[in-house]
Amino acid sequence: MRISILGAGAWGTALAVVAARRHEVTLHARDPSLVDALRRVRENVRYLPGFALPDALLVTGDLEAAAHDAELVVIATPVAGLRAAGVALAPLKPRQVVCVCKGLEDDTHLLPHQVLAAVLPGIPAAALSGPSFASEVAAGLPVALTAASADEVLAERIVHTLHGGAVRVYRSSDVVGVEVGGAVKNVMAVAAGISDGLELGANARAALLTRGLSEMMRYGVALGGSAETLMGLTGVGDLILTCTGGLSRNRRVGLALGQGDTLEHALASIGHVAEGIRCARSVKASAEGLGIDMPITAAVAAILFDGLAPREALGTLLARAPRHEH
Secondary structure, X not given: OEEEEEOOOHHHHHHHHHHOOOOEEEEEOOXXXXXXXXXXXXXXXXOEEEEEOXXXXXXXXXXXXXXXXXXXXXXXXXXXXXXHHHHHHHHHOOOOEEEXXXXXXXXXXXXXXXXXXXXXXXXXXXXXXXXXXXXXHHOOOOEEEEEEOOOHHHHHHHHHXXXXXXXXXXXXXXXXXXXXXXXXXXXXXXXXXXXXXXXXXHHHHHHXXXXXXXXXXXXXXXXXXXXXXXXXXHHHHHHHHHHHOOOOHHHHHHHHHHOOOXXXXXXXXXXXXXXXXXXXXXXXXXXXXXXXXXXXXXXXXXXXXXXXXXXXXXXXXXXXXXXXXX
16 A cells, blocks of 8 residues: 655654555655655654664655655644644645544644544545554554544555554544543643652552543543543553653653753753643643533643642642542
């Protein structure tokens, strides 16, 4: 299959490395200097160092050349760049699109598939998500993902295309549930990092993940997703990975904040996009509009954007009145 991957960050590159072992793959990057470096060094030193690009993998900065005759276009940009990528792609009339972004659009609070529906109307689209650190995928370590689409043929095609070897892919029709899990787990990872940075202990982390899952499920079901989906790979699975794994960028940001660092310095030291930052504000606003109680999300947003000190946020959460667990 001819696959075009738009976005040469860590995850886009990792997918390209894996897919190029079995398919004709083109990796597109907008930055000319990055394109040049990928072609010369055959390694993404900036975003995924230590992994050689397969010889068969093509790299280009020309979007038209990348998308030409592609049977499947994968958009691997951050959520902030998703709309622009879709608008640029529209005149090229892609056959099918897969989005691997995790989050909500900042201003509209739309999920990724809703953004794609607005800018690529009539084009079959899917979401690919699950607990997956890019470096482990590129290294060939086992990973399980979920391909979700309202188009069953497209979901099955993604499974057929990517499933095999160390990659296991499941199919789902619950796009909302899959995308909500991918968005909210990043917010909870920031919270988990803050908790660990404050040295609150393993008990607190376990409570945080459990109550974070509760928030995720309330929000996802309110948007039309399935609670069962959020108990699967793209919900609780991704939540566990991102909140506890040392490679999690969102957890690392929270860890730095809990240890007294500033947000600006924490992001600069990581050097990658941490989707949970913007997503915290978007999820909070969206949940408030729906009348959904998400206290952990609200606390994270207050720490990130309102100057609330982490220990003050902890005190606010602990002071909440007791209630029935479910």
